[in-house]
Amino acid sequence: MNGRxxxxxxxxxxxxxxxxxxxxxxxxxxxxANDVVIGTVTDVQGTFWLLDIGAPRWAPLHMTxxxxxxxxxxxxxxxxxxxxxxxxxxxxxxxxxxxxxxxxDGLGKLEGGTIVTLSPAKIPRLIGRGGSMIQTIxxxxxxxxxxxxxxxxxxxxxxxxIRRARECLRIIEEEGQRSGLTARIQExxxxxxxxxxxxxxxxxxxxxxxxxxxxxxxDGPPGPHPLTRLPETVPEPEPDGPPDEPPPTEY
Amino acid sequence: MGNVGAKEIPELFGPDGLRTDGRRPDELRPLKITAxxxxxxxxxxxxxxxxxxxxxxxxxxxxxxxxxxQENHKAIVQCRYNMAAFSVDERKRPGxxxxxxxxxxxxxxxxxxxxxxxxxxxxxxxxxxxxxQANAGTRCAGVVAASVALADAGIPMVDLLPAVAVGKxxxxxxxxxxxxxxxxxxxxxxxxxxxxSGRLVLMQMEGHMHRDELGQALDMGVAGCRGIYEKMKxxxxxxxxxxxxxxxxxxxx
Numbered sequence: 001m002n003g004r005x006x007x008x009x010x011x012x013x014x015x016x017x018x019x020x021x022x023x024x025x026x027x028x029x030x031x032x033a034n035d036v037v038i039g040t041v042t043d044v045q046g047t048f049w050l051l052d053i054g055a056p057r058w059a060p061l062h063m064t065x066x067x068x069x070x071x072x073x074x075x076x077x078x079x080x081x082x083x084x085x086x087x088x089x090x091x092x093x094x095x096x097x098x099x100x101x102x103x104x105d106g107l108g109k110l111e112g113g114t115i116v117t118l119s120p121a122k123i124p125r126l127i128g129r130g131g132s133m134i135q136t137i138x139x140x141x142x143x144x145x146x147x148x149x150x151x152x153x154x155x156x157x158x159x160x161x162i163r164r165a166r167e168c169l170r171i172i173e174e175e176g177q178r179s180g181l182t183a184r185i186q187e188x189x190x191x192x193x194x195x196x197x198x199x200x201x202x203x204x205x206x207x208x209x210x211x212x213x214x215x216x217x218x219d220g221p222p223g224p225h226p227l228t229r230l231p232e233t234v235p236e237p238e239p240d241g242p243p244d245e246p247p248p249t250e251y
Numbered sequence: 252m253g254n255v256g257a258k259e260i261p262e263l264f265g266p267d268g269l270r271t272d273g274r275r276p277d278e279l280r281p282l283k284i285t286a287x288x289x290x291x292x293x294x295x296x297x298x299x300x301x302x303x304x305x306x307x308x309x310x311x312x313x314x315x316x317x318x319x320x321q322e323n324h325k326a327i328v329q330c331r332y333n334m335a336a337f338s339v340d341e342r343k344r345p346g347x348x349x350x351x352x353x354x355x356x357x358x359x360x361x362x363x364x365x366x367x368x369x370x371x372x373x374x375x376x377x378x379x380x381x382x383x384q385a386n387a388g389t390r391c392a393g394v395v396a397a398s399v400a401l402a403d404a405g406i407p408m409v410d411l412l413p414a415v416a417v418g419k420x421x422x423x424x425x426x427x428x429x430x431x432x433x434x435x436x437x438x439x440x441x442x443x444x445x446x447x448s449g450r451l452v453l454m455q456m457e458g459h460m461h462r463d464e465l466g467q468a469l470d471m472g473v474a475g476c477r478g479i480y481e482k483m484k485x486x487x488x489x490x491x492x493x494x495x496x497x498x499x500x501x502x503x504x
Contacts (some may be wrong), residue, residue: 006447008367008407010487025404025491028293028312056312056326095323096372178489232348 025177029054029120029150031098035089036107038115038148039100044076051087054120054150057096063088065101067108082156084110085147109147113156116169120151122176126169132180133172140189141165164192253379260435270432272301276425279415279475284486286393286403292379296406296486298396301429303384307396309404312374320375325368327375329361330395354390355380361394361453362442367407376406387433388416394443396438396454399483403504405489413452413479417468419460422496424468426475439467444476 007013011022031037031053039051042058050058065087068078079085086107093101102108118126123192125150126147137139138145143157155165168185175181263271272277289295292308317323320329336345346455347355358380366376379403380393394414401408413481418428420436435438438458442451451469460468 006410008409010491011405011503026294026403054373058314096374103255156351 005045023121025121026119027121028056031059031089031092031150033089033091035149036086036147037089037148037150038084038110038146038152038154039085040115041079041081041083041085044079046075046091049075049079051085051100052150053087053089053098053100053148054117055098057098059083059087059089059098059100061100061102064088065099065103066251067103074250079109084115084188085197086148086154086172087108104145109156113144113154114162114166116155116166118151119151119176120149122172123147123149123151125176125181126153126172133185136182136185136189137165137168138196141168164189172196252462261431262434263432264423271286273282275428276423277474278473279427279478282395282479282482282490284399284482284489286486287385288400290500291462292400292404294400294402294406296396297404298392298399300388300395301427303382303389303392304384305389305392305396306349306381307377307393307400308381309376309397309400310379311369311376311404311408312406313377315375319388321373321400325371326373328363328366328368328370329364329375329377330355330378330380330389330397332358334380334389335386338382338385338389350493354393357453357455358390358394358397361403361412362397364452365409365412365445366401367409370407376401387428387430388441390425391415391441391443395483396420396481397410399486402487410445410447411480412443412485413446413476413483414441415472415475415479417472417475419458419464419468423501424464424471426471438468440465440472442469442472442476444473444480445476446480449473462478 005020007022009022009024010026011024013197014021014023018092029037035125037053039053039061041049043050044053048062050062051061056152063075066078068076070179077163080157085102087102088104090101093099128136134145134147137143141161143161143165145165146154152156153169155162157165168188170183171188172181175184261271263397272280274280281368283299285297287295288297288306289308292310294309296307298305298307312326314338315327320327331347332351333347334351334430336344362376362378368376378397380391380397382393391414394412394424397414401409408421415427417440418425418432419427419438420432422437425432428436428439438456438460440456441453443453444451
């Protein structure tokens with residue numbers, strides 16, 4: 001307008017000529033294809049569920065998009081209202097309809113644990129460069145963490161670990177725009193060091209059954225040892241690689 | 252509002268030409284805007300403007316309730332302006348009355364004209380405006396609060412909407428009426444401005460004003476809005492300001 005450019009949303013200006021973009025500081029989650037998100041069932045229909053993924057619209061999850069063999073009308077036996085699932089965004093139609101699927105590695109129903117909601121804008125900070133931040137948190141607190149690009153973070157593990165991981169999430173949410181965040185988290189974790197460190201006590205990797213009949217990675221730790229993994233954020237899990245890296249975060 | 256049956260009209264200007272609260276005719280009441288005080292809403296703002304206290308919360312874009320209001324090609328804007336029972340001298344009957352329904356409608360329409368609604372088809376942007384303490388000019392305070400809350404919610408808009416009322420009091424035009432001036436003045440003209448384009452998207456008038464005065468009143472109001480606009484932008488900047496490293500925690504939240 002008048003040879004000038006105006007922003008329509010509140011955000012930070014990032015100008016790398018010839019591109020000018022505004023990085024939004026707030027707002028609802030705007031889904032992108034291939035995002036892995038955590039959704040909560042809000043409605044059960046004959047052939048599909050409606051998921052609240054924090055986006056402007058509810059996302060329909062059709063029964064063909066699940067690993068289960070379901071007959072018409074049986075959807076309610078698999079997922080009920082308030083159940084939480086990890087799904088991937090398949091498509092965004094121009095009507096605003098969001099297509100999601102539960103077929104894929106690391107996707108499935110979440111059992112146990114707790115879900116914390118952050119602002120979606122903070123997720124890149126939570127993950128850190130190459131997953132460094134999230135690795136630090138899971139390692140130091142002995143928890144399993146699943147990060148959805150929509151700002152929802154699922155945490156499971158020993159009670160004390162969950163409490164500490166949640167505190168880390170709170171710090172990220174409140175101080176995520178500042179520099180020195182990694183140091184701040186490290187400082188917090190060090191100050192509340194687990195009296196019984198479990199270094200190296202990583203249990204066997206969870207099985208990623210392709211038939212999906214039992215997605216065991218969400219069934220809670222089999223033994224006393226927590227899983228220090230976050231398989232949910234990986235597009236394709238490497239056999240024994242380091243704790244998974246999140247999808248690339250272009251910020 | 253216009254208290255026609257009042258017998259005695261109090262003195263509304265001092266001998267020095269200043270108003271009952273010591274302001275010049277074109278002076279605003281002190282205005283303080285806080286962006287983002289609420290956590291559960293997608294966006295929020297609290298406005299203290301003279302003796303007005305108004306809280307606004309924004310949700311959305313989200314699923315439309317009730318469904319039949321949904322529009323296939325754009326988002327709808329729903330607004331609820333409400334005055335708390337304790338917001339006025341005598342307890343107000345709680346709930347929406349005719350006045351607040353009307354205000355809700357005009358505010359929703361004002362925001363519809365600045366929000367890029369086509370970006371979110373079949374959704375609703377819900378704006379809740381709660382007047383906690385009223386002292387004339389609450390719809391303008393409501394618009395200001397709602398518009399900061401919308402920006403806080405990350406909703407794409409053409410611009411923020413500053414709003415102010417101009418009135419005619421004792422034959423003189425004054426900016427930003429207070430309660431006394433509102434009750435005993437001759438006219439009240441609230442307006443909301445799109446600063447980038449100079450367009451007015453909300454204008455109502457009560458009372459009588461000469462045509463020449465109307466022009467002057469609009470100029471006065473637009474000038475007032477521009478001052479408010481700066482405060483709105485400053486409030487949003489404060490909300491998202493990056494505190495220096497090592498500063499005490501949790502400033503914004």
